[in-house]
Amino acid sequence: MAEASAGHATIIQDWASDVTTFKGVPWGKAMMWIFLLSDTFIFSIFLTSYMTVRATTAEPWPNASEVFSLMAFGHSVPLLLIAIMTFDLITSSGTMALAVNYGYRRDKRKAIFFICATAFFGAVFVGMQMFEWYKLISEGVRPWGNPWGAAQFGSCFFMITGFHGLHVSAGVVYLLIIAYRLHKGVYDKTNFEIVEIVGLYWHFVDLVWVFIFAFFYLW
């Protein structure tokens, strides 16, 4: 039924109406969307700053493809770990989508299971990121310099992935709290929109990674 009432004519109708502007959107969800919009600006500006310093510096920019390569089966495979991390995060996004779906079916057991699965994949992501940091640091990359060129390479890398990693970590904690509270029956009186709200946050974290992957690792 959502599609049925979603024509362009509804824009003016909705904005001109009383009580709620976003029809059918609970308070928590509206607030999460607005927060994510604000957060979008934070990551956009991180990435814009990265673009600016990279374009400004006259030092050579290290080749991400080589920096982030790993040895596998006797070959050097570019961006191997990053690719695995990407797939891991997509997997977690999928499980999250399922959790939301089961949430709205009021299937508490399955919803909790998939939330926990999401949290697990999230934790794995953070673990892999820690490994990646460890590897880079042991190769001499520091926020203030690296052996191959512009110092901003390390600065941007640690700052952007660090900030994203913080979001993921916070998301894992958030997911586990929601799972626990679902289990305790805190949300039994509602229609479990809380699962969708935490889902929005989680998908956003995945979304940010898509941009980081494209701009930092591939470009």
Next chain:
Amino acid sequence: MAQAEIPYQESMELHHPHSWVTKYWYSQDHKVIAIQYGITAMAVGLVALVLSWIMRMQIGFPETGAAWGITPDIYYQSITMHGMIMVIYLLTAFLLGSFGNYLIPLMLGARDMVFPFVNMISYHVYLLSVIVLLLGYVLPGGPTGAGWTLYPPQAILSGTPGVDWGIITMLGSLAIFIVAFTMGGLNYVTTILQARTRGMTLMRMPLSVWGIFAATVLGLLAFPALFVSAVMMLLDKLIHTSFFMPAIASAFDAAATQYDGGSPLLFQHLFWFFGHPEVYIVALPAFGVVSDLLSVHARKNIFGYRMMVWAIVAIGVLSFIVWAHHMYVAGMHPYFGFFFATTTLIIAVPTAIKVYNWTITLWRANIKFTVPMLFAISFVITFVVGGLTGLFLGNVIVDVPLSDTYFVVAHFHMVMGVSPILVIFGGIYHWYPKITGRMLNDTIGKWHFWVTAIGTYLIYFPMHYLGFVGTPRRYYDNVLASGGESAFYPESAALLNAGISITAFVVGAFQFLFIYNLVVSYWRGREAGPNPWGATSLEWRTPQTPPIHGNWGDQLPTVHRWAYDFSVPGEKEDFIPQDVPRQA
């Protein structure tokens, strides 16, 4: 869909406090939080006032100032802290944290903000940010003296006061403030969009709410730029990354050689990408509130309500693409001047429309010169001066000789220093009866008004002309440095500065009279009754004055009309509140 039609707030569970601590400290009531914000902002504002005295002392009487122990360090620290406190911790916090919190739910007919708990945390985080900011005064090296714009490399290199701890507490405090603002701001926006009472469409909202709404949205989208640049500058300072730091040969900072390849201009762009919307974060709520004050006390509807709303929206949108007009002589790409001068002058059009509509509201009105109205009128004329001088500085080539002079100081004090503060005063005189149930003392109020309005004009108007002469801003001493008179600072200018300083001392002292009024009227003030001004908006329609937690009785009010039905022809009363039904 059926469910969405029922306002959530009817079933909203409110956390009713019992002990003193939960009632006044850990309170989730938006009205208490508003007052907490207000008192904290005023307290920190008094610090800024004292700082302004220190710098005016030095500017007006350089020899006496130096003899009294005002060193260049203290001077630069004072201007920095004064600027930052006024812009962020007083004006933003007061207009959004205090007015926003108090007015949004009451004017919209809601019981509280949508997430009262988050709202409560917002205040406490704000308080923390203020404490961290003031910590700069007790930590080694004192607060930062980098100027409120905190431009790197200067802000983090020795040679500027406060590079030990001051700059760290400053940046940390800003980051904390942004967290606090975000928590509050999400509440304001969600409440306005999703928790209005029946009949309250967006186009029936009082302009106060519109101004606060637009400003909050701007804040949520602009503060990220400041947050990110604060993070990057902290990294530059603490672990020597080079985001904003190019290769540097500093005579004073041996560590500066570690930097290479960064871009100082990046910081300026990010700072003003935040900083220009910030101007409107302060201005738009003031625009909104003053529209309501003018309308109520002129007993006339605000002229051109729809145009006013669209002007607010247009200003909000445009404010994101004008930022680099602060950077015309910053050495950015030369062709940016064309783009930013054009967008900046376009933004003047909706702003001018607002001014016209305020003045036309006075035409054929029935103006009562109450204290709030006096402040509202003086706002308009002050804002006209500040806005027009903005056209000088926004027009790129005109800005060239005037930037970094006293003309700029005069302009921004008129437009976003004095103007919003006049509105804050007007707003307090206007809503104090609602908040406490008592009127503020009228005689003291009038004294306060006349000294403030005349005094601020005398302070700032002549400053424009110092700017024409070429007196630079942020100079600890204009005379000593030249060893005598110079073309850009003739002796007459020194005399003028002394006069300005004396005026500033007097005007500043009169603000304490205002605080005395606030305190004493709380016990001694005349009983106000529920609607002393004969206003139409919902906050005057609560069953109790002051409103209790939850604001309304069993039923939320239903809105039937806009907020400006004053002097409607054929009606007995000269005002009709919003929740009075229309005759069939």
Next chain:
Amino acid sequence: MAVAIFLLVLVVGSVVFTFVSPWWFTDIASNWGTIDTTVLITFWVCGVVFVAVGLFMAYSTWKFRHQEDSRAEYEPENSRLEWALTIVTTIGVALMLAPGLIVWEDYVNVPDDAQEFEVLAKQWTWAFRFPGEDGKFGTVHVRNINVDNPFGMNPDDPNGADDVLINRNEVHLPINQPFKALLRSNDVLHDFWVPEIRAKMDAVPGMITYFWFEPTKVGKYDILCAELCGRGHYTMRGEFFIDTQEDFDSWLAAQPTWEQMQAGISPKVYSALARRGREVADTQGCFACHSLDGSQVVGPTWQGLWGSERQLTDGSSVTVDEPYIIESIREPAVQLVEGFAPVMIPYGADLISDDDVEALVAYLREETSPEEEAAEE
């Protein structure tokens, strides 16, 4: 009534103030009269609007003050009026913007016959560079800066050899010749500004900025720093001379080129500590205000300083020795030399370490004590 009078007085007062006040632009000394014109256009357009709005408000507040028997008019909207005002405002804005953009076009496009000179800003002094006979600047980099190479000249760049280097707060330019000022900074943001020229621009470390102008009036002007650059910002002053072409040529010819400077570096043998002291003096920009050749700049000369007798502002006199020099660095205003303003900022321990001060003292002893000079001769 009071409000109406207040508004009226305010408007009339502002207008009167404008005409009687002694403060207006300094006499222009460059080609940028067009900038003044755009300011004037803006001034008049804005002035008219200010007076109109102010008088309208004064009239309204007088005429429509509260009366018990009267009522306000109910007039929510008036589309025609609102649109008319919008259009008029837009026209007014365009009237100000158009000339502004035309002059800006002129401002950012340097004429072909402009010569170049470079302004090097550093905390808190100025230095200048001319491209020399070949008309080309050598490249420079902060990395090259050291005591023997204060401009950071690239030693491998042949274009730099004949660059003329002026490492003090003074520059001369010839009249009626367009110049492009290239602005460079060693450390933080500065802004090269001579009010009589009107034009200004920030000097940004890590890049080169520019503006251009044509000097049109012979004279001596002040150089200011217009961008906050630390605690010594207000002391960052220089002298700007507009000369006739002949005067300028002879002045320029007397300045050292990079080649000459390299050849003349360190003819004197210093102790290790004094060599360090010389480096400190150079990086701290001491020579911007203190000369070694006896010429009086902003501060007292250092020629023959050590052991000499100095007359102080309070009438007493003092013999220059180690404690006096240390005090003059740490607390310069305490014992001020007669005839000088207390311009120098106190160099506390956070600006110069005790070790560096010791080195400076050693340098001054070796450089300026009369015995040494006598021995040399």
Next chain:
Amino acid sequence: MASEVGQQHPLTLYFWIWGLLFVVSAASYATDYMEAGYLRWFLILAFMLIKAGYIVAIFMHLKYERWALIYALLLPPLVILILVYLMATEADYTWLTRVVYFGDDPYPARGPMPGAH
């Protein structure tokens, strides 16, 4: 009351999108083996936008929200594009002055890479 309010969609939709995201990610990863150039940059951006679009539209259910919300969320980020464009211009200009006046190498060779060991 609950079921028709939330975002209720068949599970197969999610599996489809899930699979597509894997495929597009793999394609996106494959661009790393291409020569640098406009085609590669185009493909990086294209795959990025496709992935982002799927996540926002389907997983975050934005496609099924009313237009009022969709526009409220998608229009504000446009100002970021202006910032990006201007900052790219600005950065290029700064870089140019460094090359011209500081003698920095416009096409610096990349240093030795860790891939070798």
